[in-house]
Every structure is written in structure tokens, then in C-alpha cells.
Amino acid sequence: MRHSNEAEGAEMLKALCTCARALFPKSIATCVGSCHSSASAEAEYPREAEEVAGVCETRRLQYLAGRRVAREALHLLDGPCGPLLQNPDGTVCWPDGWTGSISHTKAWCLASVARTSDCPALGIDLEETGRMNEPIARRVLLPDELDWLATSTKPFLSLAALFFSAKEALYKTVAPLMKRPVGFHDVRLSVEEVCDGFHFCAELLQPQRENRDIVSELIGKGVFCGPFCLAGFHRPVCPA
Numbered sequence: 371m372r373h374s375n376e377a378e379g380a381e382m383l384k385a386l387c388t389c390a391r392a393l394f395p396k397s398i399a400t401c402v403g404s405c406h407s408s409a410s411a412e413a414e415y416p417r418e419a420e421e422v423a424g425v426c427e428t429r430r431l432q433y434l435a436g437r438r439v440a441r442e443a444l445h446l447l448d449g450p451c452g453p454l455l456q457n458p459d460g461t462v463c464w465p466d467g468w469t470g471s472i473s474h475t476k477a478w479c480l481a482s483v484a485r486t487s488d489c490p491a492l493g494i495d496l497e498e499t500g501r502m503n504e505p506i507a508r509r510v511l512l513p514d515e516l517d518w519l520a521t522s523t524k525p526f527l528s529l530a531a532l533f534f535s536a537k538e539a540l541y542k543t544v545a546p547l548m549k550r551p552v553g554f555h556d557v558r559l560s561v562e563e564v565c566d567g568f569h570f571c572a573e574l575l576q577p578q579r580e581n582r583d584i585v586s587e588l589i590g591k592g593v594f595c596g597p598f599c600l601a602g603f604h605r606p607v608c609p610a
């Protein structure tokens with residue numbers, strides 16, 4: 371592990387695992403890993419190695435580490451093993467009957483997976499909270515969302531990072547389901563702070579009725595974890 375302090379790295383890994391697993395019900399398995407572990411430097415499958423041949427080392431490590439933790443998560447649910455290749459749109463080509471989502475920072479990666487019979491779609495996102503700044507917050511959040519942030523006692527930029535993460539997770543969840551991708555101002559998030567984090571509800575501001583239902587049925591959750599914030603959305607089999 372190339373983290374400055376191995377014990378700190380192990381602590382962070384444990385904390386991220388706990389936080390990430392709290393985002394979803396038990397039918398969705400989540401695993402977390404370091405992008406700098408020696409294991410993630412080696413491709414497990416030649417076809418995955420081919421996909422990242424020629425990219426910069428940071429991206430190669432992120433790609434490989436993400437696939438490694440995705441396979442660990444599949445294994446937790448007795449899922450299939452094998453290469454997880456990229457679709458032309460950048461999404462992962464999950465095995466038939468399975469879905470999932472991957473996110474990484476420079477140092478950490480996480481992946482969540484589920485059987486499509488338990489969860490038809492999901493998205494997860496991990497962000498470094500400190501990377502948020504006021505111009506980005508004002509660009510990605512809607513006036514209603516900014517108003518809510520202003521009323522909270524929590525730091526504005528931290529909450530803005532959490533909202534950003536939630537929008538990224540939502541995007542990953544709905545991208546495979548919708549013909550037209552959603553933009554940051556196409557979805558309004560409302561949030562409720564609960565004892566173990568934040569619950570998100572989403573409303574699609576585009577007119578298509580079918581897509582509105584898809585978005586409003588999603589269940590979203592976000593948490594802070596040390597210098598990071600994480601968010602997850604999933605589509606339940608039987609919407610409430």
C-alpha cells in the first residue's frame with residue numbers, strides 16, 4: 371500500500387466499506403479497495419489489460435482496481451467471475467442477469483453489484499469533499515437545492531459535494547434506462563437528514579412521463595466518511 375501510513379489506510383478502507391454498504395439494502399453487495407495495492411497493478415484478464423493499454427497509469431490502476439472490487443462484490447453474492455469489459459458508452463458490460471456500478475478517486479475505488487431480479491438498476495459515487503468549490507456548486511445545483519443548503523447548519527461546500535455525488539450516482543443509475551441522458555439541471559433532489567446520513571428523493575424536470583416515474587421511484591442515500599462523501603441510488607423491484 372502506497373498510502374502515507376498503512377494503519378491509516380486500513381482504517382480508511384474499513385470506514386469506506388462500512389459507509390458504502392450502508393447506502394444500499396443487503397441484496398446489493400459493495401466492496402471497496404485501494405487503487406494503489408500491488409494486486410490492482412496487474413490485470414486479471416488479458417481483455418481488460420487490452421482496454422487500458424496506452425492509458426495513463428492513474429487511469430489504468432483505477433480501471434483495474436474497480437474491476438477487482440466489482441468481482442469481489444459479485445463473489446459475495448455467488449455471482450459469475452470473468453472480465454468486466456467496457457461498453458461503447460463507458461458503462462460496464464455486466465454479466466447477464468446482473469447490474470452494478472463503479473466509482474473511484476485517485477486512491478480508492480468501490481463497486482456495488484446486484485442481481486437484476488433484486489435491483490434493476492443502481493449507481494454509486496465517491497467524491498473527495500474538499501474538491502468542491504463555489505463556482506462548481508452554483509453550476510451543478512438548482513436554485514431550490516442551493517436554498518436548502520443555505521438553511522442547513524452543515525458547511526455549504528460539504529453539502530454541495532454530497533449533492534454533486536448524489537447527482538453522479540443518480541446519473542449512473544438512470545443512464546442505461548433512459549434514451550436521453552439527464553443533465554445536472556434536469557433533476558431536482560430533495561433531501562432529509564437522518565441519523566445515519568441523508569435520504570434523497572429525485573424529481574425529473576424533463577417532460578417525459580415514463581422517465582419521470584423511473585426517477586421518482588429511485589431510492590437515494592448519501593453519507594460523509596472522513597474526507598469523502600458517497601452516494602448511492604437504486605431502483606427497487608417493487609416501488610413503494
Ligand SMILES: CC(C)(COP(=O)(O)OP(=O)(O)OC[C@H]1O[C@@H](n2cnc3c(N)ncnc32)[C@H](O)[C@@H]1OP(=O)(O)O)[C@@H](O)C(=O)NCCC(=O)NCCS
Pocket residue numbers: 432433436456459460461462471472473474475494495496537538540541542543545546552553554555556557
Ligand atoms: C460518467 C460519470 C457519471 C462518471 O463519474 P465520475 O465521477 O467522473 O467518475 P467515477 O469514478 O465516479 O465513475 C467512473 C465509472 O462510471 C462508469 N461510467 C462511465 N460512463 C458511464 C455512463 N455513461 N453511465 C453510467 N456509468 C458510467 C464506469 O464504470 C466508470 O468507471 P470505469 O471506466 O473504470 O469502468 C461522469 O463522468 C459524468 O458524465 N457525469 C455527468 C453526470 C450528470 O450530468 N449528472 C447529472 C445528473 S442529475
